[in-house]
Amino acid sequence: MAKRKKGDEWPYSRGKRATRTEPTSRVRVYERPDIPGRIFMTRAWVLTSSGRPVEVVLPEGTTQEAARRLVDRTVSERRLAVLEGRTDLGTPKPITLGELIEKYHGWLESQDRSAKTLDDNARCRKFWRNTLDPTTSVLDLTSAQVEKIASSARKKLGLTARWDKKRLAYLRAVVLWGLNKERLYDVNPLRGLTMPEYTPDTQGKDYTATESMLLATPHPEVDWRVTLTASIICDTGRRISSVLSISTERDLVVIGDRLHVIFRKEYDKGRRGAIVPVSADTHLLIADALDRTEVQESGWLIPEGRDDYDDPVDKPLNKKAVSDQLHRAEKVLGIPYVPGRAWHGLKRTHVTMSWEEAGGDAGLVGDITGNVDPKLLKDTYRQLSLKRTTAHVDRVRARLKEEANSEPSDGSETDE
Known part of the structure; x- marks a missing residue:
């Protein structure tokens, strides 16, 4: 066996192979005694798009509500429960083979396939519907079982080995397609919490959250x-x-x-x-x-x-x-012109919310769909810990301090 190279570790882990497919700890929340209602530190298990759990450290001072915004605002309550570490969500809904084959066949017919391919697929579909019990759960199918069924049926009918391959390839395609559509058919409750790839905006070409929402609002003069x-x-x-x-x-x-x-x-x-x-x-x-x-x-x-x-x-x-x-829309809506931004601003995977727009709340820095990236959180946390806050946040804090100092402690001072 070839010796493994030094940089050849498992890609998804810190030193050993990651085998867990579900969260292993709850979200940990601590309140600071001096600031009631604020979280001291939170660690949350979030699932990547491939179903791999990642433990994310949230920055100090994040509100409960902001922590919840880690989850995409459009996802279901079930996924929120997963983020909170609750795994008592019941077993996944088993999809029967008959149901999955019908759905797959409906999808195939909507594709632009040749008549020969569709004819072969129709024959394979008929074979599996007649051979296997349509109420069989897809999760109960084994490779050995279906290979044995396919080869014995082929020998009985005197067909060539080509049909063996076709039938098995068809069934594999059905099951793979079903797994890829888990989100649609609600098979696996632990899938779907994503922490997507994040590209930092180093050139100032992203639209801010406010500008993006302006562009997304219908306007008579905007295309x-x-x-x-x-x-x-x-x-x-x-x-x-x-x-x-x-x-x-x-x-x-x-x-x-x-x-x-x-x-x-x-x-x-x-x-x-x-x-x-x-x-x-x-x-x-x-x-x-x-x-x-x-x-x-x-x-x-x-x-x-x-x-x-x-x-x-x-x-x-x-x-x-x-x-x-987009250039015309910028002029109409009063969005400042930045060379190259009309294309790149909406080209990004994330429309980012800046530190200023988030009002200095680290939990809100991210994109407006609610996704927050670990790298972004780390940078924000570093900014918090080193007190590198922007001038905007400093101005807000100074104004709040002035207002607090200018308010009279009781009514007696105003009477003098």
């Missing part, structure tokens, strides 16, 4: 495509490239009473095929867009074209068009 793009980015924290390639036919799905957007592109590392809910305001903007002729003709939520829409083309909006419209 509706800019408003809709900004609104989806504010809700989902995705890159502008992902938003510009949303198809009206395939990528919008209603689950319960919430509209969800499916992000299929690979612009967001490791998050392809994610199904993300949007807010009620964005839902209304999308409904309004779906009534437009150019959207219906092109099949894209954000269609190609300029203001007149004389010839909508069947491809997503290009960089130049969205950049032009």
